[in-house]
Amino acid sequence: MSVPIVRTVAELRANVADWRREGSRIAVIPTMGALHEGHLSLVRAALEKADRVIVTLFVNPKQFNNAGDLAAYPRTEEADAGKLAPLGAHLLYAPDVHEMYPNGFATTVTVSGVSDGLCGAFRRGHFDGVATVVAKLLLQTGADLAFFGEKDFQQLHIVRRMAKDLDIPIDIVPCPTVRELDGLALSSRNVRLSPREREVAPKLASALFNAAERIAGGVPVDEVLAGAWSAIIEAGYSRVEYLEMRADEDLAPMHELDRPARLLVAAWLGETRLIDNVKVLSRTSIDNAPGERTKLSVTDATI
Structure with missing residues (x-):
């Protein structure tokens, strides 16, 4: 065939x-x-x-x-x-x-x-x-x-x-984004990661999901994003290009959770640039977040 x-x-x-x-x-x-x-x-x-x-x-x-x-x-x-x-x-x-x-x-x-x-x-x-x-x-x-x-x-x-x-x-x-069982978003760039980098890579998604949960729980957005930025660097990433909350509908910058939102990030792990994003869930659906980390839930269809 x-x-x-x-x-x-x-x-x-x-x-x-x-x-x-x-x-x-x-x-x-x-x-x-x-x-x-x-x-x-x-x-x-x-x-x-x-x-x-x-x-x-x-x-x-x-x-x-x-x-x-x-x-x-x-x-x-x-x-x-x-x-x-x-x-x-x-x-x-x-x-x-x-x-x-x-x-x-x-x-x-x-x-x-x-x-x-x-x-x-x-x-x-x-x-x-x-x-x-x-x-x-x-x-x-x-x-x-x-x-x-x-x-x-x-x-x-x-x-x-x-x-x-x-x-x-x-x-x-x-x-929706497809993830490995450990949470790493699938990307053609993942093949560039060394074995050690591959161990570190899922911590980007983990930081995002944890940040989304904290924001949904009422913690101030700027405080959460600062902590997530530090957590990504401490995990082994060499540089964070951006970590922001944007409106799900039109990508407008957001500093408080007053409408559906996304957390978006780009960070470098060695010589590889990885991107990811997660929804900021409502309080009533936050208990479902861990499942979303591992289910079939994308791009590089990356063009």
């Missing part, structure tokens, strides 16, 4: 046209490959809501700030196709750089507001690259639904805003 692979927009659209004649509902999952269980959970979710599922695989140079990072990003197309086939994905779209950005390409999509701060403050130009390539993928596939993981929560907001502002007729479907 294998998943068909197409590499050009013309091939992709020919397949989509055939499906449309059948009356099929189509979903797309944009990825950069190096697929893990987080990505595969998006495929399963898509198969529940659509008749045909396209997974895209494109390592997008426009969203990398560092040429070394781009060169080091894993290219595992054969293995990725092997993971998709048993699930029943219908097509793998794997264009090359020239197909996505032909000679003379001169357009960049920028999404203001929700791209400010957080990762946007530390990865200049990254979200322009994300918005540009996702806009192209949504238009190329013509899908009805697009599935994105909540691990890249700021990216999810940017994609949603971009699709709305550009009148792209597609539903953006968020899917």
